[in-house]
Amino acid sequence: MTRRTRLAALKAVLVAALLAFTLFPAFWMLSSAFDARAGAAGQGLLPQEFTLANFEYVLTEGGFDVFLRNSAIVALVTVLASAVLALLASVAVARFRFRFRTAMLLMILIVQMVPLEALVIPLFVQVRDLQLLNTLLGLVIVYVALSLPFGIWMLRGFVAAVPKELEEAAYLDGASWGRMFRSVLLPLVMPGLVATSVFSFITAWNEFIFAMTLLGGATENYTVAIGLKQFFGEHSNDWGSIMAASTIITIPVMVFFVLVQRKLASGLVAGAVKG
Amino acid sequence: MIQRPPAAQGAPAPRAAGGPPGPGGRRRHPLVIARPWLLLAPALAVLAVLLLWPLVRVVLFSLQDYGLREIVSGEANWIGLANYGEVFADPTLYTVVLPNTVGFAVLAVAGTVALGTGVAVLMASLGAFWRTVVGSAIMIAWAMPAVTGTYVWIWIFDADRGIVNSTLQALGLQDEPVNWFTNRWTFYAIVLLNVIHHGFPFVAITILAGLLGVPKEMLEAAEVDGAGPWRRFFSIIVPSLRQVFAVVIILSTIWDFKVFAQVYLMPGGSGTNREALNLGVWSYVESFGQNRYGFGSAIAVLLTLVLLAITVVYVRTLLKEEEL
Numbered sequence: 001m002t003r004r005t006r007l008a009a010l011k012a013v014l015v016a017a018l019l020a021f022t023l024f025p026a027f028w029m030l031s032s033a034f035d036a037r038a039g040a041a042g043q044g045l046l047p048q049e050f051t052l053a054n055f056e057y058v059l060t061e062g063g064f065d066v067f068l069r070n071s072a073i074v075a076l077v078t079v080l081a082s083a084v085l086a087l088l089a090s091v092a093v094a095r096f097r098f099r100f101r102t103a104m105l106l107m108i109l110i111v112q113m114v115p116l117e118a119l120v121i122p123l124f125v126q127v128r129d130l131q132l133l134n135t136l137l138g139l140v141i142v143y144v145a146l147s148l149p150f151g152i153w154m155l156r157g158f159v160a161a162v163p164k165e166l167e168e169a170a171y172l173d174g175a176s177w178g179r180m181f182r183s184v185l186l187p188l189v190m191p192g193l194v195a196t197s198v199f200s201f202i203t204a205w206n207e208f209i210f211a212m213t214l215l216g217g218a219t220e221n222y223t224v225a226i227g228l229k230q231f232f233g234e235h236s237n238d239w240g241s242i243m244a245a246s247t248i249i250t251i252p253v254m255v256f257f258v259l260v261q262r263k264l265a266s267g268l269v270a271g272a273v274k275g
Numbered sequence: 276m277i278q279r280p281p282a283a284q285g286a287p288a289p290r291a292a293g294g295p296p297g298p299g300g301r302r303r304h305p306l307v308i309a310r311p312w313l314l315l316a317p318a319l320a321v322l323a324v325l326l327l328w329p330l331v332r333v334v335l336f337s338l339q340d341y342g343l344r345e346i347v348s349g350e351a352n353w354i355g356l357a358n359y360g361e362v363f364a365d366p367t368l369y370t371v372v373l374p375n376t377v378g379f380a381v382l383a384v385a386g387t388v389a390l391g392t393g394v395a396v397l398m399a400s401l402g403a404f405w406r407t408v409v410g411s412a413i414m415i416a417w418a419m420p421a422v423t424g425t426y427v428w429i430w431i432f433d434a435d436r437g438i439v440n441s442t443l444q445a446l447g448l449q450d451e452p453v454n455w456f457t458n459r460w461t462f463y464a465i466v467l468l469n470v471i472h473h474g475f476p477f478v479a480i481t482i483l484a485g486l487l488g489v490p491k492e493m494l495e496a497a498e499v500d501g502a503g504p505w506r507r508f509f510s511i512i513v514p515s516l517r518q519v520f521a522v523v524i525i526l527s528t529i530w531d532f533k534v535f536a537q538v539y540l541m542p543g544g545s546g547t548n549r550e551a552l553n554l555g556v557w558s559y560v561e562s563f564g565q566n567r568y569g570f571g572s573a574i575a576v577l578l579t580l581v582l583l584a585i586t587v588v589y590v591r592t593l594l595k596e597e598e599l
Binding site: 011023086095205246 | 326332349428472
């Protein structure tokens with residue numbers, strides 16, 4: 001073998017190994033979700049008895065339809081509220097020079113590093129004092145706060161990228177500041193707004209520790225991330241249902257992720273939040 | 276990699292209501308000064324009430340004997356640094372929690388960055404088609420939510436019917452199914468696999484973006500001069516991507532120090548197997564399992580301080596790269 005073919009063969013082996021390692025968990029999740037024999041002895045790599053029964057079960061008797069609805073409500077309200085707040089704040093940070101501006105940007109950056117394990121104790125007390133434990137509203141409030149720093153940090157770049165000349169032209173034409181905001185700035189930062197919204201959607205959809213702590217007592221208000229534990233039994237786990245429910249949770253995240261991954265990657269470096 | 280704000284960003288605020296700010300002397304209209312703060316007010320209010328005040332509060336809790344009674348009555352029972360004294364006197368900290376937290380973070384960061392870099396180099400050498408295939412595959416690993424990803428790994432290693440056990444038995448490598456979750460080392464080996472699998476795509480994509488920016492001429496010139504692939508990697512690629520590597524390593528460190536769901540959800544990970552505790556889980560189970568919120572807060576403050584120290588390094592790295 002020449003050096004060139006050896007190199008090509010090595011690359012092919014590496015790519016194959018990488019694809020196997022990377023895709024196996026997702027593949028195994030799907031395979032088990034569609035297999036009537038999931039969790040039984042002798043389950044094969046591919047479903048031996050293909051079925052939709054696992055999905056049917058989790059969505060009807062398993063109560064997962066309710067968890068999906070809860071998660072959708074929580075995620076959508078979080079997205080809307082944090083988009084509005086982050087957009088206003090990012091305009092301030094990107095367009096104006098003012099006292100404490102840098103200090104505030106640093107604060108926003110640093111506050112994201114705080115582990116949720118540290119915030120969950122005081123926020124549990126705070127949400128409890130507001131009598132919002134076991135409610136979706138209590139969870140939404142927390143998620144808005146969690147997704148806001150990254151939203152500001154990321155939108156800041158998009159607002160700054162809008163050419164100033166456009167705004168100045170609008171002023172010369174006699175537009176008010178609010179008018180300029182709506183008809184010049186907003187359309188141009190829309191892609192950034194979509195990207196940050198997707199990010200806060202994923203945060204709210206995936207979040208585990210606050211959902212577990214703040215909704216602990218109310219099964220009917222569970223989100224998808226903690227609703228999964230319904231399928232764990234005392235003696236054996238219903239792996240077919242767990243994998244079907246996991247598939248349902250994963251699909252929206254995958255779809256959104258593909259849509260914004262480029263922007264997410266650059267924003268992640270700046271914002272330091274993992275989905 | 277990082278969105279560089281255009282040069283225009285450094286210019287002064289748009290000239291509107293108050294007229295030009297003017298260099299020195301002339302006073303700005305109060306509305307012009309207030310405007311950014313009006314825009315910021317709602318966000319700042321949310322951040323102050325829901326992130327900053329809780330952060331202060333967790334420190335205050337850590338100085339109290341804060342249990343079920345205090346949480347109901349709302350009374351403060353100050354005990355000074357006693358919680359910290361107890362944390363530092365607890366052998367669990369030195370034999371279990373710190374090794375699990377720090378040892379795991381070191382291995383996870385090393386594994387994530389090494390694999391991510393390797394994959395980036397591989398991807399850079401592939402043609403457009405296979406680069407897209409590999410890119411899509413690692414995107415799937417990245418996008419998988421931590422909770423569902425963790426359940427899949429638990430299922431793969433399940434003691435009764437997991438595919439790892441049944442494969443090893445079918446191959447005759449083991450007679451009986453093994454419960455991988457009861458042993459501290461195999462427990463964390465599974466966490467490691469999970470976290471590296473979920474974390475390396477970000478590293479790979481980020482470093483790939485940097486690699487594609489390294490001038491091809493430089494690498495070709497080095498090759499002509501007889502530099503082998505390792506030499507080219509360490510003498511050209513690593514130095515020109517130093518900043519990218521720094522950011523990626525620090526971010527991974529921050530993430531891997533505070534893994535929670537990946538440990539908590541595993542069998543025994545929620546405190547029943549005390550050998551598996553790390554700082555985050557220890558803080559949580561002391562608080563919400565034992566109702567010892569003050570003690571749990573002290574642990575949480577320690578974790579936060581560690582992350583804060585790493586963050587300071589991160590911010591300094593970032594500041595070198597771009598003007599905020």
